[in-house]
Amino acid sequence: MTGRQWGMRSRRPVGEITRGTTGHNRLRRSDRWITAVHGPLLRSADRPLIVDLGYGASHITTLELFHRLRRVSPYAEVVGIEIDPARVAAARPYETEGLSFRLGGFELPVDRPPLLVRAFNVLRQYGETEAWHYWDLLRSRLAPGGVIVEGTCSEVGHRAVWAGLDASGPRTLTLSARFDAFERPSDLADRLPKTLIHRNVPGEPIHAFLRDFDHAWAVSAPMASYGARQRWITAVEALAATWPVPRRPRLGGPSRWRLGEVTVSWDAVAPTGAR
The missing domain is CATH 3.40.50.150 (Vaccinia Virus protein VP39)
Incomplete structure (x- = not known):
């Protein structure tokens, strides 16, 4: 052709x-x-x-x-x-x-x-x-x-x-925000892709991910004395202990997290029963 x-x-x-x-x-x-x-x-x-x-x-x-x-x-x-x-x-x-x-x-x-x-x-x-x-x-x-x-x-x-x-299909999901643009990470839920935005309910993986991210953000509050960036990095490190969040470049690691980013494997947050 x-x-x-x-x-x-x-x-x-x-x-x-x-x-x-x-x-x-x-x-x-x-x-x-x-x-x-x-x-x-x-x-x-x-x-x-x-x-x-x-x-x-x-x-x-x-x-x-x-x-x-x-x-x-x-x-x-x-x-x-x-x-x-x-x-x-x-x-x-x-x-x-x-x-x-x-x-x-x-x-x-x-x-x-x-x-x-x-x-x-x-x-x-x-x-x-x-x-x-x-x-x-x-x-x-x-x-x-x-x-x-x-x-x-x-x-x-x-x-x-x-x-x-x-x-082959969706591979990753990335959340990114200025540190003064949210109170907790789940505030970004209104920007989720169409296939996830209505799945942010109990029982769905994306809801569990945002819930755990909010928890990690909350327990990282003492790091706020060093700035919101350090708090975010600490929260993502905690999140990566239980979720498939890349820890190394190019998708992850402190060099990405310090920008207010976090990437997670799509398979971990994909809608239940979708396609």
């Missing part, structure tokens, strides 16, 4: 228009994680293609992603995809070598399979079954070894949660 044929599988954009809310540095937390965790993957390709799906009413977060990825992969090519023609038209004056904008949706109208897809704040308006369907569709479009980072963040990006997926 040629690149042109690959990109012509669907002529009509798949999906619905989102609110389009965006802003400077709204996705800085996920971008920082992407460059740290998936930098080696991007450097492994000569011209890695990255798709920013549903970038919103402004081009800014796609442009920021492009500049951040170019620091770790100088030949990375980024395509911003939006289902709203007016948003695409508004973004095109900002195109440059390696950065472009196209009309489309979950079908990903690009000329070759992407190595990485970032999709933020695009699945909240769908039901859980639909969200799983679009995860499957995106996974089917990946290049070999490719990954998806799909998540949700607050209006200014101070709270964010995202799932990391590959061709």
